[in-house]
Amino acid sequence: MTTRELEVPATAPPSGPVATILGPFLPVDRPEPRTPTGFYTDTTICIGCKACEVACKQWNQLPSDGMHWSGDSYDNTESLSATSWRHVKFIEQFASAGTQGPSRWLMMSDVCKHCTAAPCQHACPTGAIIYNEFSNVYIQPDICNGCAYCIAACPFGVITRSNLDGHAHKCTLCYDRQRDGLVPACAKACPTASIQFGPIDELRDRARRRVEELKSRGTSSAYLYGDAPTENYSNLHSFYLLVDRPSTYGLPESPFNPWLRMRGDYLRSLFGGLAGIVVLLIVWTLRMP
Amino acid sequence: MPNPVELPSPMNAAGYATRRVTKPPNWHELVAFDMLFNNMTTGLFLVAAVGDLMSRPAFAPLTRLAYPMALLFLTIDLACLVLDLGHRFRFHHMLRVFKPGSPMSLGTWSLTAYSIPLGLLATIEILERVGIGGVPTWLRTVLIVSGIPFAMGSAMYKGVLFSTTSQPGWKDARWLGGYLTNSAIAIGCAELLAIADVDGQGPVLSIRTSLLALLAINLGFLVALRAELRPVFRTLKGGPRLDQMLILGAVVGVLVPAMLILVSETVPAIAVAILDGIAIALVLAGNFLVRRSIVMLPHHENDDGVVGRWDGGS
Known part of the structure; x- marks a missing residue:
């Protein structure tokens, strides 16, 4: 088989200006719903190795953000962006020099929250942002026109418009891998199982047991963020086990839809x-x- | 919510707490112009349509120019919308779905629907101006009546689009939609006054009086909006400047034009048109300042040097 044959499959989609204009309007078959999946991130066992960031960039072929020293602990990624769909956060809680006291690192791998009732999906005027068959929030890159309304709507500051193609981008929860029965790249790469992937109900049960376990060991501040809906916001398909206030981790204290x-x-x-x-x-x- | 762990003199114990969580969208001056031209086209159409339906003989000389001008402003507004997209050749993707729950989707469809009767009315007016008439009155009336709800929808959606976001200031601006829709009518009235002055026909006095009343009401909406935005203006580094811009917009766009209109009652006829012209120009300039002040809110940093702080809504 020649390279050319590999590049042009027999069932190549129609191309040309007419297809470009009309393509997004053509009806497509909606996949059958599958078991809802998500992420459960246990921040107490995150070691800040950034393997998730690297795996995400590698699998999704995301370009480099350049070499930039932020001066903010080990966090040189600084924020989620169109080219960084995972962001490991570092919080240094140490006693001042010469004093004694409890000290600790807090680390958290941040990602799109895949909200059950996502403001970005609600906002999207093109229908580019959908819930896929795994109930994950997914941006269809061939539909998005870069209006940026999803960016304004997201209370977690996740979505970003790329300067490269003008479209909005964020974590896909490795939709392509899931369709092939694979675990998302970040969860696969995580060496401590801080990032866990699976059916969302199972993850919630697992996370609640973990909170009980931590509390029984003396970590009374452990709690889950986003596992259950609040009065003003839905639950999240990417939820967290935290031991400090949400704002310490850069999360809204009480997200509002x-x-x-x-x-x-x-x-x-x-x-x-x-x-x-x-x-x-x-x-x-x-x-x- | 659990209590935070007590730690002595932490280095950065607050972690990311001082950072704003939300990201500002890539909306700047072009969006402020879009807001203005949206109000200029919808306002002019609505005011002309109301006059047309109330008294066709009195307003006929004005609508002859009003509908084509509204179409021109709509074209400029749409150009702003297209130019602001990340992918400009995909504007039509907005029309592949109809999502009434999304103000931007509703607005796009409203503008599209509004463009049809407006386009036809503008064409009829232009044809009549060049001597090709003969359009039955009932058809005009149908076009005007069918255009009103879509023009109203097009004026209404913009404020709701901003207030249903998570951005600082915008999310607190409950009266933004009310203010913008109301100011669209005031702007439309000012534009119709300009046409009346230029054309030298139409019920100029009535239009001038209604503009005065509309400006007074619009000031009420603006005061309500500023009261909502004031706490946000205070927390932002550039907030006081934005607040000053909004106040300047109120003075330039409402108070001074209202005074000029009042003064014009006492001056010779030849000076009235000049005063009207200045007042109308100031209405447009002031309204732009207010819109720019609002659009730029999320782009300003908090006083603590970081780009805002999420307060969790209310």
């Missing part, structure tokens, strides 16, 4: 418009020559 206020906002908008029209009607009725 912006869509909860949409109806009231529309009513106030309508009121503003109607108030103007009523003024016109009154004035013009009274003062029309």
